[in-house]
Amino acid sequence: MKQIILFTITAILAFGFMESNEIITVKGSDTMVILAQRWAEEYMRKHPETTIQITGGGSGTGISALINGTTDICNSSRPMKQSEKEKLKQRYNTLGVEIKTAKDGLAVYVHESNPVKELSLEQIKNIYTGKITNWKQLGGNDAKIILYSRENNSGTYVYFKDNVLDGDDFAPNAQNMPGTAAVVNAIAKDKNGIGYGGAAYAKGIKFLKIKKDANSIAYEPTTENVKSGDYPISRYLYLYTRSRPTGALKEFIDWILSIEGQAIVTKVGYFPVR
Amino acid sequence: MKKYLLLLLLLVVSSLPLFAQDSSDVVTKDEIMEIKGAMDGMNETVIEMKNTLDALKKIKISGYIQTQYQIADTEATAAYSIGNFSGGSFPSYVNSRFQLRRGRFKINYDNDLTQYVLQVDVTQNGVGIKDAFISVKEPWYKTVSLTAGVFDRPFGFEISYSSSSRETPERSRMYQTLFPGERELGAKIELVSENKKWNWLNVKAGFFNGVLNTANENDSKKDFIGRVGVQIPFQEQNLEIDGGVSIYAGNVRNNSPEFFEMNTSTKKFTRDSSSANIGKYFERNYLGIDVQLYYDAPVIGGLSFRGEFISGKQPGTSSSNNFYNPGATVTPLYKRTFYGYYINYIQNVGLSNQILLKYDVLDPNKNVDGNDIGASGSNLKISDIKYSTLGIGWIYHWDANVKFILYKDFVTNEKVNSIATGSFIPFKNDVHDNVLTLRMQYKF
Numbered sequence: 101m102k103q104i105i106l107f108t109i110t111a112i113l114a115f116g117f118m119e120s121n122e123i124i125t126v127k128g129s130d131t132m133v134i135l136a137q138r139w140a141e142e143y144m145r146k147h148p149e150t151t152i153q154i155t156g157g158g159s160g161t162g163i164s165a166l167i168n169g170t171t172d173i174c175n176s177s178r179p180m181k182q183s184e185k186e187k188l189k190q191r192y193n194t195l196g197v198e199i200k201t202a203k204d205g206l207a208v209y210v211h212e213s214n215p216v217k218e219l220s221l222e223q224i225k226n227i228y229t230g231k232i233t234n235w236k237q238l239g240g241n242d243a244k245i246i247l248y249s250r251e252n253n254s255g256t257y258v259y260f261k262d263n264v265l266d267g268d269d270f271a272p273n274a275q276n277m278p279g280t281a282a283v284v285n286a287i288a289k290d291k292n293g294i295g296y297g298g299a300a301y302a303k304g305i306k307f308l309k310i311k312k313d314a315n316s317i318a319y320e321p322t323t324e325n326v327k328s329g330d331y332p333i334s335r336y337l338y339l340y341t342r343s344r345p346t347g348a349l350k351e352f353i354d355w356i357l358s359i360e361g362q363a364i365v366t367k368v369g370y371f372p373v374r
Numbered sequence: 375m376k377k378y379l380l381l382l383l384l385l386v387v388s389s390l391p392l393f394a395q396d397s398s399d400v401v402t403k404d405e406i407m408e409i410k411g412a413m414d415g416m417n418e419t420v421i422e423m424k425n426t427l428d429a430l431k432k433i434k435i436s437g438y439i440q441t442q443y444q445i446a447d448t449e450a451t452a453a454y455s456i457g458n459f460s461g462g463s464f465p466s467y468v469n470s471r472f473q474l475r476r477g478r479f480k481i482n483y484d485n486d487l488t489q490y491v492l493q494v495d496v497t498q499n500g501v502g503i504k505d506a507f508i509s510v511k512e513p514w515y516k517t518v519s520l521t522a523g524v525f526d527r528p529f530g531f532e533i534s535y536s537s538s539s540r541e542t543p544e545r546s547r548m549y550q551t552l553f554p555g556e557r558e559l560g561a562k563i564e565l566v567s568e569n570k571k572w573n574w575l576n577v578k579a580g581f582f583n584g585v586l587n588t589a590n591e592n593d594s595k596k597d598f599i600g601r602v603g604v605q606i607p608f609q610e611q612n613l614e615i616d617g618g619v620s621i622y623a624g625n626v627r628n629n630s631p632e633f634f635e636m637n638t639s640t641k642k643f644t645r646d647s648s649s650a651n652i653g654k655y656f657e658r659n660y661l662g663i664d665v666q667l668y669y670d671a672p673v674i675g676g677l678s679f680r681g682e683f684i685s686g687k688q689p690g691t692s693s694s695n696n697f698y699n700p701g702a703t704v705t706p707l708y709k710r711t712f713y714g715y716y717i718n719y720i721q722n723v724g725l726s727n728q729i730l731l732k733y734d735v736l737d738p739n740k741n742v743d744g745n746d747i748g749a750s751g752s753n754l755k756i757s758d759i760k761y762s763t764l765g766i767g768w769i770y771h772w773d774a775n776v777k778f779i780l781y782k783d784f785v786t787n788e789k790v791n792s793i794a795t796g797s798f799i800p801f802k803n804d805v806h807d808n809v810l811t812l813r814m815q816y817k818f
Contacts (some may be wrong), residue, residue, distance in 0.1 A: 267516070
């Protein structure tokens with residue numbers, strides 16, 4: 101028995117404190133890439149001893165990287181799924197630490213020249229599931245609706261599917277774009293296009309006002325409307341770590357939640373949580 | 375100044391032909407239509423490719439190989455075997471071996487609400503079917519699913535915890551005895567809600583042949599297996615407690631005119647012989663409880679405690695207390711009442727290391743102790759001996775695919791009566807059957 105105890109203690113001492121976190125890797129949500137880059141730039145300017153590496157790829161990709169141990173922090177624009185938590189539990193015996201860092205209104209964009217100004221959640225669902233296919237059905241021009249969506253590893257895609265389409269499948273003709281910026285660029289060039297994504301990216305195109313149902317008031321994704329909860333498609337933007345953050349990792353996350361870090365949230369176009 | 379004027383003039387003159395060329399190259403309406411046609415064609419191709427890609431994404435291929443080197447304390451002999459519960463018995467006169475423990479290849483066609491799963495196991499012993507099932511989920515609440523084919527029996531925790539993820543090289547002695555192969559032919563209903571109000575609860579239950587893995591049914595009765603499980607997270611405390619209660623209610627057919635029943639007062643097996651015993655069914659009933667605790671401890675990191683306790687009735691034979699499939703063989707049944715349990719502690723150390731301790735016990739005949747076994751006229755057998763196993767191990771995760779496991783099983787058997795003779799003799803003391811395993815796994 102003594103041998104067993106000795107073995108355990110030696111192993112803990114030998115391997116427990118081998119890793120240091122002076123380089124912090126951050127991977128995940130494309131929606132959050134710009135925000136994460138701004139955080140990293142500012143933080144590294146003030147803490148030159150810390151290097152922060154940011155990559156996108158989508159929330160799903162980031163969560164996989166967190167589970168595989170190839171990133172320290174995962175950016176995610178959706179909460180972790182139960183199946184992902186199970187994998188984390190199996191590998192690390194932890195539930196993952198979820199940190200809400202910002203709030204985002206998920207905007208629905210159309211071309212500037214599109215006469216349609218507002219849609220209900222049901223109309224958006226019918227558009228993206230292929231039940232409504234012409235702008236004329238929505239009071240617009242007689243033109244086919246061109247659907248722009250995101251790839252299925254995107255947190256924005258998952259959030260939109262779960263909360264707007266109620267879990268139904270996207271119409272097969274929806275074009276999957278590699279990032280929110282690509283959706284915005286495509287719609288800026290396509291007068292019959294419709295897309296969705298973070299409000300921070302919405303430049304050169306028009307936001308649609310969104311209403312919960314046909315009888316509700318339609319709201320734009322403004323700071324006030326998102327904060328008050330009147331705008332019906334809003335979500336949190338998260339950071340995830342495998343276990344309780346310590347050392348440089350904790351300092352960086354604490355800074356993100358500080359007044360300074362939250363000011364960057366506002367600058368980038370999202371809404372602070374503190 | 376003159377120089378600049380001259381330069382400007384030259385530039386203007388030299389650009390004139392370009393303007394002329396531009397005006398002659400005005401794109402016509404026909405050309406625009408041609409480009410639009412080409413774009414539409416490309417768009418159609420992309421949509422077609424996307425449909426193909428979406429269909430391919432539904433096919434998920436995964437697998438793992440576990441290869442290992444094992445050393446036993448002594449060479450196995452005809453008198454006792456070594457390693458039965460550490461990957462299979464060592465052959466006689468062998469105390470070390472290389473082994474391809476598992477070679478799994480799994481194809482899963484996941485169509486969201488319907489699933490096709492086929493998994494095979496390829497080892498040095500050949501190819502075997504592990505999973506082959508269809509699963510269908512109702513589309514309204516996406517809560518109830520029906521699964522039919524060969525799949526994990528819905529009992530306890532350790533069965534459904536994949537061998538590729540499990541920290542110890544093998545399942546506990548209790549599980550290997552009660553559920554060899556883990557799988558069975560049958561059908562089950564599973565309830566798992568996606569609704570946050572109810573997703574802490576899961577229920578799974580079904581009927582099975584009760585004859586082991588892919589073997590053909592040999593009686594008219596079906597065995598019922600079910601589990602009610604809960605998952606209770608305390609996110610703020612970085613703690614989760616999971617658990618469940620499981621039940622197995624089945625029967626084993628007695629093909630022999632005789633069977634043996636335990637007399638709990640004399641602590642002997644008594645023989646019952648009558649032609650009326652042929653075709654009698656004896657209960658195979660298990661009741662189990664399992665608990666798993668996960669905690670992200672400050673400073674030391676993630677850890678878990680897992681434990682299970684199972685008790686029940688297990689009809690076996692004179693030589694085996696294992697889950698028994700009588701088939702057509704005429705072998706008298708031995709009715710035993712058993713209990714078993716395990717507790718398991720796993721500590722993550724940093725990103726790549728895990729340390730583990732496991733202690734498991736199986737008493738196949740809880741009505742007797744070691745001193746009764748081998749006593750004169752008891753009819754008790756080697757298969758009535760109680761075992762406990764202490765396991766200690768270290769896991770190193772090389773990368774996302776590869777891990778190494780170093781693990782030692784310290785196996786202790788109950789000591790039989792000192793007057794025992796014959797096959798009992800080696801069990802008068804603790805048999806030297808500890809096994810050290812060094813395993814390498816690749817998973818994708």
